[in-house]
Amino acid sequence: MTYSEELLPGTQRALLHRIATAQAEGRTPSVVAAVQRQGRIVWSGSRSCVDGHAPDADTQFRIGSLTKTFTAVLVLRLRDEGLLDLDDPLEKHLPGTGVGGVTVLQLLxxxxxxxxxxxxxxxxxxxxxxxxxxxxxxxxxxRMHPPGRRHHYSNPGYTLLGALIEAVRGASWADVLQREILEPLGMSRTSTQPQAPHAGGWAVHPWADALLPEPPEDLGLMAPAGQLWSTAADLLRFASFLSEGDDRVLGAASVAEMRVPSAPSESGDWQGGYGLGLQLVRQDGRTLVGHTGSLPGFLAALWLSTEDDVAAVVLANATSGLFVGTVAADLVGIVAEAEPRIPEPWRPLPEVDAELLALTGPWYWGTRANILRLTADRGLELQVLQGSGRGARFVAQPDGTWIGLDGYYAGETLRIVKAADGSVTHLDLGSFVFTREPYDPASVVPGGVDPEGWRGLGA
Structure with a gap:
């Protein structure tokens, strides 16, 4: 069966209905939205209060704090080039700010x-x-709070990151952004100043159907926190990058690092978090990464579900009234639920490593049964056999050990322990011993194993 890239008519109508409802109920002069699946724009739509003047996916809107994600990418590029470390104090690269003890990571x-x-x-x-x-x-x-203790959103913090980029690169933030992100990704409709066609920013009176124009100010030093203008089409190009990475800009591993929660959540907020320049939310059982943005006259949101390979952008030209983050999340959900991702066909490995194959199967941590699997990328994956528990994926290291990539064992070392004859006796994972039998007396079990072995209640 051939998989069609086009959305079904019912899905397209549901998407249009969602943004039409949002524009009407949010009392927004105009809204434009677009959805991407598997790296391709599969739908775009718009609504406007002016007949015949609806924007499209090539119309610029101001994107506010979505700019921060671009700034974060530039900082990660500096780290990957070895020009700074995320744990460096700001003072090391940008002295004299008065807050130099905070780290680059904390700012991000x-x-x-x-x-x-x-x-x-x-x-x-x-x-x-x-x-x-x-x-x-x-x-x-x-300083409002002790560094590193809590998440407290800071626009001045990203101004400092912009200044850091300029200090290390020896060029303006805008020039570095153009050269290192916008040009490589082909984002020709993203700019620091508006370029036609672009929407005008409006405030809508909260208690009357009346409009007031908003001034499009140049933010100066605050630009790295919210200056950019962009289009729905350009932002979906950026969403593809945030999903897969691009070695011309930032590799897949570093982009994945941006998507990992890096700050403590606010008290009571267990449905969201913040990575490195990326917001993370949970909605309807789905994890979304991206960012929202607002400046007087404009609202913006980009959400990406890597699991579903679906992204959505919503842009509006109103100061408030429309919850664009919710609408963008709904658009992702409409596509993901109406037309679930078709998995790639299962294929066997091109070749099998006999030594790795011998490691697969059941392993026991005490009496807890686990399964070790060999993955298609020649990695190992540990899963609890029943219920939820401490699973993780592992990647091989040159010295023969394995490093955990995620879950409880992220960063922990898995060692394959062998006897003198070369046979595997047990696995050592962060000091935990995994054996082929529950409390295997033939293995090195901490605390030893009772020599009388397993017994019944009456023994």
């Missing part, structure tokens, strides 16, 4: 304890020329 994850906003006047609605120096962005009360 919004756990540096810095203030959420710059000092008055409201930075999003005033020219960036009012804040010509970093001290003007940070203000006098730079």
């Amino acid at each position: 994850a919004h756990s540096a304890g810095l203030g959420a906003e710059s000092p008055a006047p409201w930075w999003e609605r005033t020219p960036g020329t009012l804040r010509p120096e970093l001290a003007d962005v940070l203000g006098e009360q730079t």
Whole structure:
């Protein structure tokens, strides 16, 4: 059976209905949305209050804090080039800020304890020329919380990251962004200033159907936190990159690192988190990664489900009223549930390593039964046989050990322990001994095994 890349008519209508309802109920001048599946745009749609003037996937909107994800990618590039370490204090590369003890990682994850906003006047609605120096962005009360203790969203924190990029690269944030992300990914409709065709930003009166134009301010030093303009089509190109990586920009492993929670969640918030420049949410049993954004006159959201290989972008030109993050998540859900991803055909390994094959099958941690499997990429995967537990995938190391990639054993070392004759006696995983039989007396079980062995209740 051939799989069609096109969405079914019923799915397309459900998507259109969702954004039409959002535009009407959110009282938004216009909204444009697009959905991508398996790296290809499969649907786009829009609604507008002006007949004949609906935007399309090539119309620019301001994307606000979605800009932060681009800034984070530039910082990760510096790390991958060996120009900095994420655990470096900011002071090492950008001295004199007054907050130099916080680390690059803490800034990326919004756990540096810095203030959420710059000092008055409201930075999003005033020219960036009012804040010509970093001290003007940070203000006098730079620390709201102890660094590393909690997630506290900070726009000034990403201003510092932009300044860090400029200091290390010796070029402006905008020029580095253009050269290192936008050009390689073919994002020709993403820019720091609006380029036609673009939407105008509007405020909608909360209690009347009336409009007020919003000023499109240049944010100056705050640009790395929210300056960019983009289109639905360009942002879906970026979503493909966030899913698979691109060696011209950032490899798959580093992009995957961005998607891992890196900061403590807010108290009571167990449905969301923050990675490195990426927001993470759980909705309807689905994990979504991406970012939302807002500036006066504009709302934006990009969500990606890597498991479903579906991404959605929603852009609107209103200051408030429309919950674009919810709408974008709903669009992902509509496609993923109506037309579930068709798995690739199962295929056997091209060749089998007999030594690895011999390791597969049941292993016991005490009395807990586990299964060790050989994966298609020549990795190993440990799974609990019943219920939930400490499963993980492992990748081989040059010294013959294996390193956990995820789950409880992420970063832990798995060692294959052999006897003098070369036979495998047990597995050592982070000091836990896994044996072929429950408490195998022939293996090295910590604490030993009672010599009388297993017995019944009456023994």
